[in-house]
Amino acid sequence: xxxxxxxxxxxxxxxxxxxxxxxxxxxxxxxxxxxxxxxxxxxxxxxxxxxxxxxxxxxxxxxxxxxxxxxxxxxxxxxxxxxxxxxxxxxxxxxxxxxxxxxxxxxxxxxxxxxxxxxxxxxxxxxxxxxxxxxxxxxxxxxxxxxxxxxxxxxxxxxxxxxxxxxxxxxxxxxxxxxxxxxxxxxxxxxxxxxxxxxxxxxxxxxxxxxxxxxxxxxxxxxxxxxxxxxxxxxxxxxxxxxxxxxxxxxxxxxxxxxxxxxxxxxxxxxxxxxxxxxxxxxxxxxxxxxxxxxxxxxxxxxxxxxxxxxxxxxxxxxxxxxxxxxxxxxxxxxxxxxxxxxxxxxxxxxxxxxxxxxxxxxxxxxxxxxxxxxxxxxxxxxxxxxxxxxxxxxxxxxxxxxxxxxxxxxxxxxxxxxxxxxxxxxxxxxxxxxxxxxxxxxxxxxxxx
Amino acid sequence: xxxxxxxxxxxxxxxxxxxxxxxxxxxxxxxxxxxxxxxxxxxxxxxxxxxxxxxxxxxxxxxxxxxxxxxxxxxxxxxxxxxxxxxxxxxxxxxxxxxxxxxxxxxxxxxxxxxxxxxxxxxxxxxxxxxxxxxxxxxxxxxxxxxxxxxxxxxxxxxxxxxxxxxxxxxxxxxxxxxxxxxxxxxxxxxxxxxxxxxxxxxxxxxxxxxxxxxxxxxxxxxxxxxxxxxxxxxxxxxxxxxxxxxxxxxxxxxxxxxxxxxxxxxxxxxxxxxxxxxxxxxxxxxxxxxxxxxxxxxxxxxxxxxx
Numbered sequence: 011x012x013x014x015x016x017x018x019x020x021x022x023x024x025x026x027x028x029x030x031x032x033x034x035x036x037x038x039x040x041x042x043x044x045x046x047x048x049x050x051x052x053x054x055x056x057x058x059x060x061x062x063x064x065x066x067x068x069x070x071x072x073x074x075x076x077x078x079x080x081x082x083x084x085x086x087x088x089x090x091x092x093x094x095x096x097x098x099x100x101x102x103x104x105x106x107x108x109x110x111x112x113x114x115x116x117x118x119x120x121x122x123x124x125x126x127x128x129x130x131x132x133x134x135x136x137x138x139x140x141x142x143x144x145x146x147x148x149x150x151x152x153x154x155x156x157x158x159x160x161x162x163x164x165x166x167x168x169x170x171x172x173x174x175x176x177x178x179x180x181x182x183x184x185x186x187x188x189x190x191x192x193x194x195x196x197x198x199x200x201x202x203x204x205x206x207x208x209x210x211x212x213x214x215x216x217x218x219x220x221x222x223x224x225x226x227x228x229x230x231x232x233x234x235x236x237x238x239x240x241x242x243x244x245x246x247x248x249x250x251x252x253x254x255x256x257x258x259x260x261x262x263x264x265x266x267x268x269x270x271x272x273x274x275x276x277x278x279x280x281x282x283x284x285x286x287x288x289x290x291x292x293x294x295x296x297x298x299x300x301x302x303x304x305x306x307x308x309x310x311x312x313x314x315x316x317x318x319x320x321x322x323x324x325x326x327x328x329x330x331x332x333x334x335x336x337x338x339x340x341x342x343x344x345x346x347x348x349x350x351x352x353x354x355x356x357x358x359x360x361x362x363x364x365x366x367x368x369x370x371x372x373x374x375x376x377x378x379x380x381x382x383x384x385x386x387x388x389x390x391x392x393x394x395x396x397x398x399x400x401x402x403x404x405x406x407x408x409x410x411x412x413x414x415x416x417x418x419x420x421x422x423x424x425x426x427x428x429x430x431x432x433x434x435x436x437x438x439x440x441x442x443x444x445x446x447x448x449x450x451x452x453x454x455x456x457x458x459x460x
Numbered sequence: 461x462x463x464x465x466x467x468x469x470x471x472x473x474x475x476x477x478x479x480x481x482x483x484x485x486x487x488x489x490x491x492x493x494x495x496x497x498x499x500x501x502x503x504x505x506x507x508x509x510x511x512x513x514x515x516x517x518x519x520x521x522x523x524x525x526x527x528x529x530x531x532x533x534x535x536x537x538x539x540x541x542x543x544x545x546x547x548x549x550x551x552x553x554x555x556x557x558x559x560x561x562x563x564x565x566x567x568x569x570x571x572x573x574x575x576x577x578x579x580x581x582x583x584x585x586x587x588x589x590x591x592x593x594x595x596x597x598x599x600x601x602x603x604x605x606x607x608x609x610x611x612x613x614x615x616x617x618x619x620x621x622x623x624x625x626x627x628x629x630x631x632x633x634x635x636x637x638x639x640x641x642x643x644x645x646x647x648x649x650x651x652x653x654x655x656x657x658x659x660x661x662x663x664x665x666x667x668x669x670x671x672x673x674x675x676x677x678x679x680x681x682x683x684x685x686x687x688x689x690x691x692x693x694x695x696x697x698x699x700x701x702x703x704x705x706x707x708x709x710x711x712x713x714x715x716x717x718x719x720x721x722x723x724x725x726x727x728x729x730x731x732x733x734x735x736x737x738x739x740x741x742x743x744x745x746x747x748x749x750x751x752x753x754x755x756x757x758x759x760x761x762x763x764x765x766x767x768x
Contacts, residue, residue: 322583328570334555440631442578445628
C-alpha cells in the first residue's frame with residue numbers, strides 16, 4: 011500500500027521534536043506546566059479570585075484565594091500528567107497492549123465463548139435469577155437488541171452500507187403482526203415468517219433508490235426512509251390508528267396453547283401452578299432461538315458466494331464490478347436479508363408488548379442499533395453481543411444515578427471509541443483457510459486503528 | 461436476455477483470428493477528446509501493448525473496454541473463442557466480465573485488502589459459485605454440490621497461487637502483502653475469472669527489476685499456457701519490448717504507430733512523441749538505450765519504470 015519509502019524508518023524526530031526515547035525530560039514538563047498554570051492564574055484572578063458581594067446597600071470586593079489557588083493547582087497538575095502521558099505515548103510501543111491481547115484471545119476463542127454464553131442463556135431462567143421478572147424482562151430486551159444488531163450487521167458490518175433507518179424494518183415487522191393479529195386473528199407463528207418477508211420486501215424498496223449511493227449520502231437517504239415510515243405510521247390513522255397506537259395485540263401462545271388460568275391452558279397441560287412468569291420465560295426462549303437463528307444464518311452466509319460478495323463490496327465496489335459481480339444484486343440481497351431479521355424482531359416486539367405505537371420506532375432506536383454494531387466492531391458477531399450488553403445493561407445499572415445515567419452512558423461510549431476506534435472486536439477471521447492447521451499461527455497480531 | 465441479444469453483432473466482418481476488434485473508438489468528456497478515432501486489433505495468444513506518454517488516453521481505452529465508461533463513438537467487438545462475438549460497448553459494466561470474460565487489473569491496486577489472499581481468489585469465481593450453489597441456497601442447506609464447487613474454486617486458486625509463489629501466504633490478509641505480491645495477486649484474481657482477454661493496467665509499476673523480470677515470465681506463461689489474449693498498458697520499456705507481440709502507440713488520444721516492437725521503436729513519430737519536437741538535435745545515447753530505441757534488443761536494460 012505505502013510506497014517503499016514507508017519502510018525507511020520514520021525517525022523519532024519526524025514531527026520536529028527532540029527524541030524522547032530514554033526518560034522524560036522533567037524540567038521541560040515542569041516548565042510547560044508552570045506556563046499553563048500561569049495563564050490559568052491570570053484568567054482565574056478576575057474570574058474566581060475576586061468576587062463582588064452585596065452587603066446591605068454596599069457593593070464590596072471580596073477575595074477568594076482558596077478558589078484561585080485551587081484552579082491554578084488543578085491546571086498545573088493536569089498539564090503535568092498530560093505531558094507525562096503524552097511523552098509516554100510517543101515512545102515506541104512494544105507490541106500490542108494487554109487489553110489488545112485480551113481482546114484477541116477473546117476473538118480466537120470465539121466458538122468456545124459462544125457456546126458457553128449460549129448454555130448460560132439457556133439455563134438462566136432455571137437459576138434463582140429466573141424467578142426475578144425484572145431480570146427475565148431485561149434479558150429479553152437485551153436479546154432483542156442482540157438480534158437487531160446481528161441483523162443490521164449484515165448491512166453495515168458485512169456489506170458496508172451505512173443504514174441509519176434500520177428501525178423502519180423493525181416497525182414494519184411490528185405493525186405487520188399487530189395489524190394482522192388484531193384484524194384477522196392469525197397466530198403469531200403464522201405471522202412471524204410473513205412479517206420477515208414483508209420487511210424484506212421493504213428492504214428491497216429501500217434498496218432500489220439507493221443503489222448508486224455510498225457512505226454519507228446513503229446514510230442520509232436511509233435516515234429519511236426511517237422517518238418516512240414513522241411519519242406514515244403517525245398519519246395514516248385509518249390503518250395504523252396514528253399516534254394512539256394499536257392496543258390489545260393478541261398474546262403469544264405455546265404453539266396454540268394459551269398462557270392463562272383454567273383448563274386446556276399451558277399451566278394446566280403441564281401440571282404446573284399458573285404463574286405469570288411462564289409466558290415471560292417462554293418469550294425469552296423464543297427470542298433466544300430467533301437470535302441464534304440470525305447468528306447461524308449470518309455465519310453460514312459469510313462462507314457462501316453471496317456473503318463473500320457482501321464483504322468484497324464493502325472492500326471495493328469497483329473491483330467487484332471488474333470481476334463480473336452484479337453490485338445491484340449484492341446490495342439488494344444485503345438490504346433484504348438484513349431487513350428480514352429486523353422484521354422478525356419487530357413482530358416479536360409487538361407480541362411481547364401487546365401494545366405498539368410509532369413512538370417505539372424513533373430515530374434513537376436506529377442510532378442505538380447502529381451503535382451496537384459499531385461499538386462491537388464492524389462485522390464481529392461476538393462484538394455485537396458485548397456491545398448490546400453494554401448498551402442495554404449500562405443504562406439499567408446506572409439507573410440509580412437518575413438524570414446522569416445517559417451522560418455516563420454517553421461518556422462510556424466515547425471512551426470505547428477513543429480506545430478502540432474500530433470497535434471492541436475489530437478482528438476478522440477468513441471464511442476459508444488454505445492451511446487450516448497452522449492458520450492460527452500465521453495470523454499477525456497487530457495493533458488496530460491508530 | 462435482451463442485453464445478451466443486443467450485445468451480439470449483426471454482421472460478422474471481423475478477421476477470423478481477431479480476439480478484440482476496436483473500431484473508431486472515440487471518447488469525449490465535454491470538450492476534451494480523450495480518445496480520437498482509435499482502431500486496432502488484439503489477437504488470441506498474443507500480448508498487445510498500448511503505450512504512450514502520460515495522459516495519452518491509455519487507461520481510458522481500458523475503461524471503455526471494461527464498461528467503466530460508455531464510449532462516445534465506436535465499436536468494440538470481442539470474438540470469444542467459445543461463446544461467439546460480443547459487442548462490449550453495448551454491455552453493462554459488470555456483464556463484460558460476467559458474460560464476455562474480459563478481466564482487468566487496475567493501475568492503483570484494487571484488492572479486497574481486509575480479506576485473505578485465498579478469499580480474494582474465491583470472490584473472483586463468484587458467478588461460477590453462484591450458479592453451482594443456486595444463488596447460495598444450496599450452500600445454505602449444506603448440499604454437496606456447493607461443497608464440491610467450492611473445492612474446485614480452491615483448486616483453481618491454488619493453481620494460480622503456486623504459479624506466483626503465494627501459496628504459503630494464502631491465509632494472509634491481502635492488504636498485508638508486500639507491494640509486488642499485491643500486484644501479482646491482482647493478476648491471479650483476474651485470471652480466476654478464467655478470462656478470454658486479460659487487460660493489465662501498468663502491472664510493472666513500482667516493481668523492482670527482479671520482480672519485473674518475474675512478471676515477464678508470468679505474462680508469457682499466461683499467453684502461452686492459457687491460450688488467451690493479453691492487453692497491456694505499460695511504461696516500463698523492458699517489459700513492453702521484451703514480451704509484446706504487437707504494440708499500439710497513443711499520443712493525445714490518437715494512434716501514432718501500430719506494429720511489432722521493432723517497427724514501433726524505430727518509428728519517427730514515436731520518437732517524436734517521447735522525446736519532443738526538435739528533430740535537429742541528436743538524441744543522447746543514454747536516453748536511446750533507456751527507451752530501447754537502438755536496433756539491438758534493449759531488453760537487458762531497465763527502463764525508468766514509470767511512476768515508481
